[in-house]
Amino acid sequence: MEASRGCLHQCLHCPIPPVYGGRFFVVPLEVVIEDVRRQVAAGARHMTFADPDFLNGPGHALRIVTAMHAAYPDLTFDFTAKVEHLLEHRALLPRFAAAGCAFIVTAAESLSDAVLQKLDKGHTREDLQRALDAVRAAGITLRPSWLPFTPWATLDDYVELVDWLIAEDLVDCVEPVQLAIRLLVPPGSALLGRPEILPFLKELDAEAFTWRWEHPDPRMERLYRTVSEIVHWANHTRKPVATTFRQVRNAAYEAAGRRPAEALATHAERRPVAPRLTEPWFC
Ligand code: SF4
Numbered sequence: 001m002e003a004s005r006g007c008l009h010q011c012l013h014c015p016i017p018p019v020y021g022g023r024f025f026v027v028p029l030e031v032v033i034e035d036v037r038r039q040v041a042a043g044a045r046h047m048t049f050a051d052p053d054f055l056n057g058p059g060h061a062l063r064i065v066t067a068m069h070a071a072y073p074d075l076t077f078d079f080t081a082k083v084e085h086l087l088e089h090r091a092l093l094p095r096f097a098a099a100g101c102a103f104i105v106t107a108a109e110s111l112s113d114a115v116l117q118k119l120d121k122g123h124t125r126e127d128l129q130r131a132l133d134a135v136r137a138a139g140i141t142l143r144p145s146w147l148p149f150t151p152w153a154t155l156d157d158y159v160e161l162v163d164w165l166i167a168e169d170l171v172d173c174v175e176p177v178q179l180a181i182r183l184l185v186p187p188g189s190a191l192l193g194r195p196e197i198l199p200f201l202k203e204l205d206a207e208a209f210t211w212r213w214e215h216p217d218p219r220m221e222r223l224y225r226t227v228s229e230i231v232h233w234a235n236h237t238r239k240p241v242a243t244t245f246r247q248v249r250n251a252a253y254e255a256a257g258r259r260p261a262e263a264l265a266t267h268a269e270r271r272p273v274a275p276r277l278t279e280p281w282f283c
Pocket residue numbers: 007008009010011014015016017052053082107
């Protein structure tokens with residue numbers, strides 16, 4: 001369901017700004033609550049807010065979940081919000097938790113401040129760490145989404161990312177497909193107006209509605225293909241997330257000509273499933 005459309009922000013790699021131009025529109029409270037009522041009547045027990053960023057209008061978001069929780073106290077929900085918003089509105093997080101928030105998706109994209117700057121993400125690695133701590137402190141699971149394949153991300157960045165996910169106990173909170181996401185540059189993308197992307201651009205693939213680009217390090221192109229294949233088959237065969245993650249991590253270390261300092265604990269496969277969407281192909 002949606003409580004708003006569009007987005008106030010203009011992150012360079014995102015397909016929303018070329019359409020909405022930095023504007024967002026709220027869906028009236030009564031309309032959202034009627035939507036909830038119909039979905040609950042149809043058997044839903046969890047609501048996913050598909051707003052590009054639920055906290056573009058924090059007051060509106062809070063009014064909606066408060067009304068929803070009053071009417072359906074057992075209903076849980078999740079939403080997507082950017083790191084910047086999670087920090088700016090961290091005081092609201094316990095109230096979202098009390099209203100039934102099971103998890104929050106946030107577009108972390110990269111741990112590299114250089115890459116985050118190129119994307120105009122509006123957050124740093126340190127901000128992400130603080131947002132993770134704040135969401136956890138409120139008792140909510142954070143599910144970060146990633147954009148590990150951009151022309152500016154290095155192989156060391158990739159290895160650092162997989163190790164950081166282990167260190168932060170986030171392996172179960174990241175859909176494996178997130179480790180294979182490649183920057184899309186569709187016609188109209190704000191990135192096309194930036195000189196940083198030009199050295200990597202190839203031809204326009206009109207059928208796929210995207211400009212092709214090539215990473216300057218061929219090992220990253222090979223790793224992209226390997227990881228894509230791993231997560232594709234894992235999705236088909238419904239492998240446990242931790243098993244797929246271990247394969248991806250091994251591939252990254254192999255590409256870098258290194259060996260992991262320590263293996264991912266095998267008991268990871270038997271851990272409880274973190275709250276998640278059943279549809280893994282989300283951005
Ligand atoms: S990435 Fe998120 S915050 Fe940035 S423009 Fe897109 S929807 Fe808005």
